[in-house]
Amino acid sequence: MLLVSASVWAQTNTPAKAEIRGKILLDSIWNPVVYLSHIPTFYDMFTMSNSMIIAESPLDEEGNFHFSTSFLPEKDNLYRLHISKKGAPAASLIIGGKDENHLYFIANNRSDIFISNTSTAIPVSTFKVEGYRPNDDLRSINEIVASGDNLETPSVSKDFLSRTINEKLRIMADTSSHPIVSLYALHQSNFEATYLENQxxxxxxxxxxxxxxxxxxxxxxxRFMQEKRSNLYIYIIIGIVFFMMGIVIQQYIFRRRKRNRTQLQTLSIQERKIFQLIQAGRSNKEISEEYNIGLSTVKSHVSNIYTKLNIKSRKEAIDF
Structure with missing residues (x-):
């Protein structure tokens, strides 16, 4: 009985063959080959070179392919599966549109992943990745990002929609326990453009x-360190600009006051008294009554004051 139990346990716990396999339907414009690339950072997702391709597999007549995962790293990494059009180099990337030719998924050397599609007209758009849970989360993130295009209407502001989507992605980044899934959600949340807002x-x-x-x-x-340094430099530059502006304004005010004092010295004692009342907002009649002089005399003094101080109105006199 113990031997039977042990045998059953051994059979049920024998690990499945680890591989990336699938069945892809393609029309005649595509080469019947799939390529596997390692993506070392999220900033390499849309770069392509022959050196990034780590394996390739032909499609059989039914569209089946497979890669062994035994040579992959033990830890999860991001990979790209892509196809190329006939006549195009293997290292070719089409971004967007019905001819988009690639998809991303997470795998390690123990992963057993199955990739398939349902349409030859838009082969990649209908790709489905099965067998490893983190890839379901990647798909959910992509669906959140794509929902912005589907929900955009004249009645909904693009900025509001973008903020809502980015908030959902930040929540997913904060709650996911898988490091690559979590970071992918953050990366898709436009974090660099909103760094100051969400610092x-x-x-x-x-x-x-x-x-x-x-x-x-x-x-x-x-990137974050570069962003922080960039923002620090901006703050320093802004501080220097305001400091220099302060010096310029201070010098301007000092020179203006010095010039004003010099011009005031050209006024007679009576004109200075009248000028003080002008700056206090008094009318010619009020000045006449204050100093018990004729209105015409006041007007004459005011005219002389304006000429000596090179001003043209009471407002300029008040601001002098």
Whole structure:
């Protein structure tokens, strides 16, 4: 009985063959070959070179392919599966549209993943990745991002929609326990453009994952440090500009006051008294009554004051 139990346990716990396999339907414009590339950082997702391609597999007559995963790293990494059109180089990437030719998925050397599609007209758009849960989460993130295009209407502002989507992605980044899934959600949330607005969240996020040493997190940390330095430089430049403006304004005010004092010295004692009342907002009649002089005399003094101080109105006199 113990032997039977042990035999059953051994059979049920024998690991399945680890491989990336699938069945892809393609029409005649595509080469019957699929290529596997390693994506070391999220900033490499839309770059392509022959050196990034780590394996290739022909499609049989029914569209089946497979890659062994035994040569992959033990830890999860991001990979890209792509196809190329006939006549195009293997290292060709089509981004967007019905002829988009690639998809991304997470795998390690123990992964058993099945990839399939349902349409030859838009082969990649109908790709389905099965067998490893983190890829379901990647698909959910992509659906959140794509929902912005589907929901955009004249009655909904693009900025409001973008903020809503980015908030959903930040929540997913904060709650996901898988490092690549979490970071992918953050990467898709337009975090660089909204860094200042969400700086506290991002710094707390990085602290939460401070023990994660993958190239994905290393590249993001480098970007954050560059962003912080860039913002620091901006603040320093702004500070210097305002400091210099303060000096210029101070010098202008000092020179103006010095010039004004010099011009005031050209006024007679009576004109200075009248000028003080003008600056206090008194009318010619009020000045006449204050000093018991004729209105015409006041007008004459005012005219002389304006000429000596090179001003043209009472407003300029008040601001002098």
């Amino acid at each position: 506290v969240f991002i710094e707390n996020y990085l602290k939460k994952w401070e023990d994660e040493e993958s190239t994905y997190f290393q590249s993001i940390r480098t």
